Amino acid sequence: MMNNLTTAKNDLVNLQQKDDAFSTKLVSAEREQISQRQELDGATANRDAIEKRHIMDQASEAEVTAAQKLCDTLEAKLATTNRRVELINAARNELAPKIAAAAGNLRIARRDYCVEISNESLQKIRENKQFRDLLLASMAAFAANGQYHHTFSVHRFVEQNLTQILPGISEDEVRIATEKFTKESDLEV
Structure with a gap:
């Protein structure tokens, strides 16, 4: 590519x-x-x-x-x-x-x-056994709590808890990472 x-x-x-x-x-x-x-x-x-x-x-x-x-x-x-x-x-x-x-x-x-x-990058995240195990443990604990509406759908769980799953990433950090990726990948003309 x-x-x-x-x-x-x-x-x-x-x-x-x-x-x-x-x-x-x-x-x-x-x-x-x-x-x-x-x-x-x-x-x-x-x-x-x-x-x-x-x-x-x-x-x-x-x-x-x-x-x-x-x-x-x-x-x-x-x-x-x-x-x-x-x-x-x-x-x-x-x-x-x-x-x-x-x-x-x-x-x-x-x-x-x-x-x-x-x-x-997303494939690496999907294949990361430690991440998968942690996500599964979190879903199991959330579903077993007995008080909140729980779900067995990974998509819905991630949608509801995305900000807790991922570290706090600011727009500035994304902007800096984008500039770095652009420069390292020689995407500028």
């Missing part, structure tokens, strides 16, 4: 790491996109100004061609970056349901592991 939990946890961590890598790439590509847009806007404004000057015979055809060529180069560069942003977003969108499924698998594996450990 621990293998299932470890596998589920590793699967989720690996997918989250992939998503983190995509996120880092996306941030970088978006910064590049902004920078390239600004550069293209500046080149476009410069080209427009050169074209106006060319119409007034203040700029040569070569200057207009060079300005247009720069705009075309920057547009192509921005288009490539835009496509990269789209691909990164698509990859993250494909990864999102896999992450959700892995998180669900981890929850199931964690639940199954915890139930298994709980059942093993």
